[in-house]
Amino acid sequence: AQKVTQAQTEISVVEKEDVTLDCVYETRDTTYYLFWYKQPPSGELVFLIRRNSFDEQNEISGRYSWNFQKSTSSFNFTITASQVVDSAVYFCALSRGQGGSEKLVFGKGTKLTVNP
Amino acid sequence: AAGVIQSPRHLIKEKRETATLKCYPIPRHDTVYWYQQGPGQDPQFLISFYEKMQSDKGSIPDRFSAQQFSDYHSELNMSSLELGDSALYFCASSLGQRNSPLHFGNGTRLTVT
Numbered sequence: 021a022q023k024v025t026q027a028q029t030e031i032s033v034v035e036k037e038d039v040t041l042d043c044v045y046e047t048r049d050t051t052y053y054l055f056w057y058k059q060p061p062s063g064e065l066v067f068l069i070r071r072n073s074f075d076e077q078n079e080i081s082g083r084y085s086w087n088f089q090k091s092t093s094s095f096n097f098t099i100t101a102s103q104v105v106d107s108a109v110y111f112c113a114l115s116r117g118q119g120g121s122e123k124l125v126f127g128k129g130t131k132l133t134v135n136p
Numbered sequence: 137a138a139g140v141i142q143s144p145r146h147l148i149k150e151k152r153e154t155a156t157l158k159c160y161p162i163p164r165h166d167t168v169y170w171y172q173q174g175p176g177q178d179p180q181f182l183i184s185f186y187e188k189m190q191s192d193k194g195s196i197p198d199r200f201s202a203q204q205f206s207d208y209h210s211e212l213n214m215s216s217l218e219l220g221d222s223a224l225y226f227c228a229s230s231l232g233q234r235n236s237p238l239h240f241g242n243g244t245r246l247t248v249t
Binding site for chain 1: 167169171177178179180181184192194224226228230236237238239240241242243245
């Protein structure tokens with residue numbers, strides 16, 4: 021069975037601080053995909069990144085960076101120089117690498133509050 | 137770029153009533169997924185369709201049914217509504233055979249009173 025654990029329920033930081041959101045996953049599949057989604061207070065789910073299980077290269081996109089470590093089954097997300105607009109619930113998710121159905125299993129989410 | 141369109145955005149129903157939620161996927165996307173997100177919860181997979189056929193099923197109650205039509209839009213039908221059905225319902229679409237990432241609509245917030 022697939023499982024995603026986001027141990028941090030809530031994090032509160034002050035603007036310009038760096039913050040890392042942890043994600044640990046469990047799967048028996050050799051091919052799988054990992055995702056991060058952002059859910060701001062308005063409620064929509066915003067896609068941030070997808071990483072497949074064969075690509076362990078870290079990725080940076082502006083102030084966002086992701087650290088995928090297969091050895092520890094982790095896919096952590098770092099926001100550098102956080103801003104108030106980063107306040108949201110962030111979900112880590114996992115899916116099997118199968119065509120035709122990419123059902124996502126979500127973690128419980130981490131609520132990030134960035135204070136001015 | 138066109139996104140996933142869900143309607144209505146908000147819906148208020150009474151217990152035992154029925155509701156129909158609609159989802160219009162991104163053009164050329166052939167796979168549609170429905171998720172339910174209760175208050176303070178993570179989204180839970182309900183059901184998915186690929187090329188108009190049900191492709192996977194999650195924790196969808198028997199009171200709910202869904203289908204994907206020839207134009208690839210999908211509808212989630214919910215009957216005998218219960219208070220516990222109050223949630224945010226998301227639709228997502230993707231290109232099924234290309235393992236493309238899911239793109240979610242803005243959701244329909246259903247309140248059952």
